Amino acid sequence: MxxxxxxxxxxxxxxxxxxxxxxxxxxxxxxxxxxxxxxxxxxxxxxxxxxxxxxxxxxxxxxxxxxxxxxxxxxxxxxxxxxxxxxxxxxxxxxxxxxxxxxxxxxxxxxxxxxxxxxxxxxxxxxxxxxxxxxxxxxxxxxxxxxxxxxxxxxxxxxxxxxxxxxxxxxxxxxxxxxxxxxxxxxxxxxxxxIGSRRLQATVTGPGGHSWTEAGAPNPIVVLSKAIAAMERIKLPRQPRTTWNVGRIEGGMSVTSVPERASCLIDLRSVDMDQLISLEVQVHRAIEDAVLEANDDAGDRRLSLQVTTIGDRPxxxxxxxxxxxxxxxxxxxxxxxxxxxxxxxxxxxxxxxxxxxxxxxxxxxxxxxxxxxxxxxxxxxxxxxxxxxxxxxxxxxx
CATH class of the missing domain: 3.40.630.10 (Zn peptidases)
Incomplete structure (x- = not known):
């Protein structure tokens, strides 16, 4: 019928x-x-x-x-x-x-x-x-x-x-x-x-220190900023629609200290799971590369990185x-x-x-x-x- x-x-x-x-x-x-x-x-x-x-x-x-x-x-x-x-x-x-x-x-x-x-x-x-x-x-x-x-x-x-x-x-x-x-x-x-989505929290930690006496120490806020700038260069397909957004960034204690920690929240979305996975890989790489670059000249004042998945929708x-x-x-x-x-x-x-x-x-x-x-x-x-x-x-x- x-x-x-x-x-x-x-x-x-x-x-x-x-x-x-x-x-x-x-x-x-x-x-x-x-x-x-x-x-x-x-x-x-x-x-x-x-x-x-x-x-x-x-x-x-x-x-x-x-x-x-x-x-x-x-x-x-x-x-x-x-x-x-x-x-x-x-x-x-x-x-x-x-x-x-x-x-x-x-x-x-x-x-x-x-x-x-x-x-x-x-x-x-x-x-x-x-x-x-x-x-x-x-x-x-x-x-x-x-x-x-x-x-x-x-x-x-x-x-x-x-x-x-x-x-x-x-x-x-x-x-x-x-x-x-x-x-x-x-x-x-x-x-x-x-719409599939992955929500990530990226946290960069380091030794921190006084902005004068520890000048040159790797700065987690600077590193995350470089990572976000690299994410801006990721080429996204028009179809299937795929997007990313950094919705929150935080870190530091005062204007006179090199921060010990900085973190950001990242929202990745696509209507296609393959595109979503590809985007997630590229975002991870952007953050990891920024940390590796900072650690090249850091000596024993190295940064560490933790990326946690806080949301996952298929x-x-x-x-x-x-x-x-x-x-x-x-x-x-x-x-x-x-x-x-x-x-x-x-x-x-x-x-x-x-x-x-x-x-x-x-x-x-x-x-x-x-x-x-x-x-x-x-x-x-x-x-x-x-x-x-x-x-x-x-x-x-x-």
């Missing part, structure tokens, strides 16, 4: 209409959930409180096999007619970039929510709960089991640890056929390609022939939505790098100020986005 016809028939089912009706009537409940979650801190590696709250909601919504796994992901199953076959996963990450002490009381003013994390990713978590609740209320049974996952570790230093656990070490690792990640607000974009892409891509395009035609296929760095990186079908989509509404203290979320349009997610999920789990 063609995808357009399949989606039209799915949208016409009585149970699906009942789920749509639940979503239409329950916006106040969704806002209440959103406000409650925003009061619970969930910085990277400290998502436990929010995870416990979501676990309790999973139980209330009738999901089965509810658990918090060894990595901290909250999981719950909606059994399908075929229970032991492949599964479809709907996920949203628990964590935000904000530390505990930076969480002001969320405000609701004229229907708009103001709070750090209101969109990224409490809007996604609210969408996850909304779809589970609507399916439970309508007593919808998918063809195959659906795994609802509120996962840890999407932001920054979290390094996709929740998704890595699910796809490499969990009991579901070999069964997840397709993944739909709910990321922030909106319906305008669908992430179908994963690249990948959804095949143009993927069933999940056909599904979302058919759903968008049915709902008369115009969306753009994009690349991004999301939880979908992990399954896409493994060759599994995965996308990341917004959970509806409008948002601004992402990753700032002025972040806000407006639920206008959320109902349509949740209908979209429900149809994609049900078709993927057929």
């Amino acid at each position: 063609r995808a357009n016809q399949r989606i039209a028939e799915l949208a016409g089912l009585r149970g699906v209409h009942a789920a749509f009706q639940w979503l239409h009537l329950q916006e106040q409940r969704l806002l209440a959930w959103q406000m409650e979650m925003l009061r619970i801190p969930a910085p990277p590696y400290k998502e436990e409180q929010r995870a416990a709250w979501v676990r309790d909601r999973f139980v209330e919504l009738g999901l089965e096999q509810v658990q918090i796994d060894a990595e901290g992901n909250v999981l719950g199953e909606l059994p399908g007619k075929i229970r032991n076959g492949p599964i479809t996963m709907l996920s949203a990450h628990l964590d935000t970039i904000f530390p505990n002490e930076m969480l002001p009381e969320p405000r609701l003013e004229e229907g708009r929510v103001y709070a750090p994390g209101a969109a990224d990713n409490v809007a996604g978590l609210t969408g996850l709960l909304a779809v589970a609740a609507a399916m439970n209320a309508a007593q919808l049974m998918p063809g195959h089991t659906i795994l609802f996952a509120a996962n840890v570790g999407e932001e920054a230093e979290g390094n996709l640890r929740g998704m890595r656990h699910l796809f490499f070490r969990s009991e579901y690792a070999g069964r997840i056929r397709s993944t739909i990640c709910l990321e922030g607000a909106g319906t305008e974009n669908v992430v179908v390609g994963a 690249a990948g892409a959804l095949s143009k022939e993927a069933a999940l891509l056909e599904t979302i395009q058919a759903v968008d035609r049915h709902l008369r939505l115009r969306t753009e296929l994009r690349i991004g760095s999301t939880d979908a990186n992990v399954p896409l790098a493994l060759g599994r079908e995965a996308i990341a989509v917004g959970a509806g509404g409008i948002a601004g100020g992402i990753h700032t203290h002025g972040e806000w979320f407006d639920p206008a349009g959320r109902e349509l986005a949740l209908r979209r997610i429900l149809l994609i999920l049900l078709d993927a789990a057929t």
Whole structure:
């Protein structure tokens, strides 16, 4: 059956209409959930409180096999007619970039929510709960089991640890056929390609000393500066797009001392893993050559170098022939939505790098100020986005 016809028939089912009706009537409940979650801190590696709250909601919504796994992901199953076959996963990450002490009381003013994390990713978590609740209320049974996952570790230093656990070490690792990640607000974009990244910390250390009496001692700041200048000469391909950035550099104690230490943070990105690896090799070489040059005349005042990988996200892409891509395009035609296929760095990186079908989509509404203290979320349009997610999920789990 063609995808357009399949989606039209799915949208016409009585149970699906009942789920749509639940979503239409329950916006106040969704806002209440959103406000409650925003009061619970969930910085990277400290998502436990929010995870416990979501676990309790999973139980209330009738999901089965509810658990918090060894990595901290909250999981719950909606059994399908075929229970032991492949599964479809709907996920949203628990964590935000904000530390505990930076969480002001969320405000609701004229229907708009103001709070750090209101969109990224409490809007996604609210969408996850909304779809589970609507399916439970309508007593919808998918063809195959659906795994609802509120996962840890999407932001920054979290390094996709929740998704890595699910796809490499969990009991579901070999069964997840397709993944739909709910990321922030909106319906305008669908992430179908994963930007790979390596994040490095380069640290140069030496004996240091007084700027007058130890003049000529190798200077870690100067050496890192030369390394960065050499990185500027690396030729990057226009396609596949590949970039690098030094986002932070620090070192030294005072204007009158040769620093004992200097370090910098380097971000490398590409949509192609081979290009990413090649760039990483060239960056390592630039730093190592700068240190070797400084040590040539250093005598016993030699510098040492340590380069540490502090982030590693794989690249990948959804095949143009993927069933999940056909599904979302058919759903968008049915709902008369115009969306753009994009690349991004999301939880979908992990399954896409493994060759599994995965996308990341917004959970509806409008948002601004992402990753700032002025972040806000407006639920206008959320109902349509949740209908979209429900149809994609049900078709993927057929």
